[in-house]
Amino acid sequence: MQTKFEKIINGMYIDPLIFTQKFVKGCDVCICSGECCYYGVYIDKQEYEKIMSEKDKIIKYMDDSQTKSPENWFEEPQADNDFPSGIAVGTEVHNEKCVFLDKQGFCTLQKMALAEGEFKWKYKPLYCILFPLVISEGVLTVDDEHLNDMHYCSKLVNQISTVYDCCKNELKFLLGEKGFEELDIYHKEYFGKIDIDGSKIEAA
Ligand code: SF4
Numbered sequence: 648m649q650t651k652f653e654k655i656i657n658g659m660y661i662d663p664l665i666f667t668q669k670f671v672k673g674c675d676v677c678i679c680s681g682e683c684c685y686y687g688v689y690i691d692k693q694e695y696e697k698i699m700s701e702k703d704k705i706i707k708y709m710d711d712s713q714t715k716s717p718e719n720w721f722e723e724p725q726a727d728n729d730f731p732s733g734i735a736v737g738t739e740v741h742n743e744k745c746v747f748l749d750k751q752g753f754c755t756l757q758k759m760a761l762a763e764g765e766f767k768w769k770y771k772p773l774y775c776i777l778f779p780l781v782i783s784e785g786v787l788t789v790d791d792e793h794l795n796d797m798h799y800c801s802k803l804v805n806q807i808s809t810v811y812d813c814c815k816n817e818l819k820f821l822l823g824e825k826g827f828e829e830l831d832i833y834h835k836e837y838f839g840k841i842d843i844d845g846s847k848i849e850a851a
């Protein structure tokens with residue numbers, strides 16, 4: 648049980664690092680080529696099943712840099728309590744990128760949803776939607792380990808915003824409007840406790 652963090656929303660502890668971590672103003676795969684997708688991703692078993700149920704359609708949106716053989720898309724499932732079903736499935740890497748990343752740096756799952764007039768994140772795994780946010784051991788925090796590997800969005804010169812400001816839509820998606828309102832209040836409260844030089848004022 649995590650006790651380090653004071654705020655809980657929707658059963659998740661909130662790491663204030665999400666408010667202070669510097670980040671780019673917005674993702675732009677024309678600049679970064681979707682670099683965060685080069686390593687594949689772990690997704691929940693239910694997300695895996697949803698993707699596989701649409702495999703024939705997904706293949707139509709793939710290009711010649713991707714494998715169109717669904718049996719090559721995923722690793723063996725493994726137990727992982729960070730995922731709602733308790734089982735995680737990793738996407739495979741093909742041509743040095745996630746099997747679902749096309750040669751232009753777009754996620755085929757999102758591309759397909761948009762092309763079909765669906766909600767853009769209908770098929771996209773939660774981890775991918777949230778990055779650089781992550782839920783780890785019940786804490787909503789920043790995946791700083793993966794972020795530090797990036798060549799564009801991890802560079803100070805490009806970090807003119809924060810993860811919180813850049814990822815408000817993702818946070819609304821995760822927490823719902825009510826949960827996000829609660830987070831926004833916590834955000835304001837949190838900065839009410841910060842001195843002008845950025846150091847935290849400890850409660851007396
Ligand atoms: S998180 Fe970084 S690497 Fe991934 S799409 Fe956004 S800017 Fe690009």
Ligand code: SF4
Binds near residue numbers: 685755775
């Ligand atoms: S599933 Fe899509 S968003 Fe997630 S890592 Fe693969 S290409 Fe990137």
